[in-house]
Amino acid sequence: MLTDPALAELRAVFAGRLSVSPAVLAEHGQSESLVAAGVPDAVIFPASTAEVAALAVWSSRHLVPLIGWGAGTSLEGHALAIAGGVAVDFRDMAAVLEVRPDDRLVRVQPGITREALNRELRATGLMFPVDPGANASLGGMAATRASGTTAVRYGTMRDNVRGLEVVLADGRVIRTGTGAPKTAAGYDLTALMVGSEGTLGLITELTLRLHGQPETVMTAVAAFPGVGQAVDCVMATMQMGLVPARIEFLDVETVLACNAFSGLSLPPAPQLLVEFHGHPEGVAEDTRRFRDIAEGFGAEGLQWAERQEDRSRLWAARHSAYRAILASRPGAKAVVTDVCVPISRLSQAVGETRADIATSGIPGPILGHVGDGNFHAILMVNPADPGEVAIAKALAARMADRALRLGGTITGEHGIGFGKLGHMAAEHGEAWAVMGALKQALDPLGMMNPGKVVPG
């Protein structure tokens, strides 16, 4: 609990970079989804790793939890202070520290957002491709093991974080990883920290892999006669060894919402939005092969958009899909789901989920990063209607159970926070207790983002 003497100590160090104003606290107590809020007792805006380390020492002494805060775009309550404590907002630690074009690496502070990073990289010919849709902070993306539309080719945060600086619960500062492309030197602490959601430490610096901006980019939208054909086309594409940079599924409801919201005129049918990156010769052949596969599944009107503005319009619409869907039911709040299954079970998973939603009476458009077997249903409820909320939560729980039954995972990219905590035992069995033992080893007082990820 944050006592007055503890607060006074903080104030002496952070002065104007500490806030207890109700507006600031409230802002750090909400999230994008229906997950119940938890308001912190104070918000700190640290300016350096040393300050974060001092905070950790202070936290251990006063037994006040620390909860990292990036852009506030997580969907399972990851950054909410459900047990009180201090939100550590990395707003002022958002610099690009070093660009190393020869090694395709960049060193950044955790508060920088992916859009800001890519703006800074534009002139280098390099890019950071991981794209969860939201303009999240890189520290948050690493903590959540985020991915998104481009993971099918470029990987998730697991694959694109080369190294970290982390402040541990006791205030020690460690560095993980090296500047070399690979290492076999001991336990993979980088991978342990990526996806740990601030429960093992606070990330204060990241070294990220960069990729060349593609020489050629081709994007297409293909309409399919039914959901099954669209999803089977994805499976066939991956099995043929084609590697799209993105391959996204939109069901009819999503397409209609995007048409209305973003002024598109896509045909009212399930669609795949696909993109290839590479040199012109490789991409030309990729697109030829994809066309053959897609037409085999009944795709119609496949048109390639090579012009930047046409592509941007399509992807902007895709990125607005969440807002478009919400706008299709005014006043609604969303229960956002996020399951991921083996590609071979994708068709079954999407089919059963659609049928389940259809009988529920809740609108629930489906879209997803289907090249990875990952999809979302956006279950729209009237937040004032506890009956609807309960129905949506039951649907979401059945989606998680279904994903496990099909050999998949309860979350492809959104993470656990506390929203998915109830499904962890089912996914991991005894391995969940092992996660708890690791947490206990690194944070015995339980001050790093308590109530998240591990058994309570």
Add this chain to the structure above:
Amino acid sequence: MLTDPALAELRAVFAGRLSVSPAVLAEHGQSESLVAAGVPDAVIFPASTAEVAALAVWSSRHLVPLIGWGAGTSLEGHALAIAGGVAVDFRDMAAVLEVRPDDRLVRVQPGITREALNRELRATGLMFPVDPGANASLGGMAATRASGTTAVRYGTMRDNVRGLEVVLADGRVIRTGTGAPKTAAGYDLTALMVGSEGTLGLITELTLRLHGQPETVMTAVAAFPGVGQAVDCVMATMQMGLVPARIEFLDVETVLACNAFSGLSLPPAPQLLVEFHGHPEGVAEDTRRFRDIAEGFGAEGLQWAERQEDRSRLWAARHSAYRAILASRPGAKAVVTDVCVPISRLSQAVGETRADIATSGIPGPILGHVGDGNFHAILMVNPADPGEVAIAKALAARMADRALRLGGTITGEHGIGFGKLGHMAAEHGEAWAVMGALKQALDPLGMMNPGKVVPG
């Protein structure tokens, strides 16, 4: 210590699958390199996960260490029983349990070797690409976080292990990962186990990512006027965004040894051995672009081998390079080194290493997986000459220090075992203590491969 009652208990369970014969013990007490031997007190050949779990319970009760054993090809003493104990030889757990072509996954037991696995996969059109040269076991490769010639395109074991079954020190059996291509559900225990060298548990099953056998493969050897040009060509190739399936460097000494050993007639110059995989159109353009880059660095006589037998001959020679080098100094033993640096520092690292070796009087050909910044010097010594051994070990230590100074790692792919333990503090600082804390959390009695990886 293995007492008579403890041994009797084992014998009751394992009968003929337990050996204490001096020949079998000695076989499990040697390794491929100069690392000093450690002979186990007994060798067990378990037949199931349940038996391995029972062994772990037995080990905790009698305080006898367990050391996993695959193919015995590790280079830093990973599998040596330096504190006594029981070698757990996975020879009889070497089955392919399930091939899932639609998901490009295979489930195997840890004792299967990579060559045996690829033989079993041949008819499926799929392959497991990680290739450390030696015909290692998959369990050992995962435990060591192995990589090799193809990591530049297909990644290391970090990237290609989707999930594991692991027996923990207390006999609990956990499963990590899922069949889905990605997950954000909690700590990445798969990545924690990969590279932990049997110190956190014994791997009893692996789910591995497979890749399509490439439609087109083009291989070339290119001779360069000097080491600097060859290495700079690699850097330029990677920076241009070309993704070779392999790009290997051989210095003149290595080339001469391979010519003599494998009956090749490569020109006596530093060489790059490069390979591209893909569809014909993509590979044709890749090879065109690589030729332009290589010729810009003075490459001569670049010839593409598309025929399977020509390619096989080249790669067989590359895989025999270690034996070829040893054969060039009869009676010699090798101190094998394994450093990895950022690509931008590769030229400097190789140059300084060559100069250091040249003044030492010890023959030390250099070769490596340079697309990853990873290279080896094979320091050949007369094992009966302590002076030579000392010079080679000092050279190896300076290579590790140099790699760290240049922002790299003390081992790209061979791992730590106990041979590299002395460099861990320099690479990891406080993070090494964190590895120790994780070990303590999962193996408080220190029975899983003691004396390796973590602080003693």
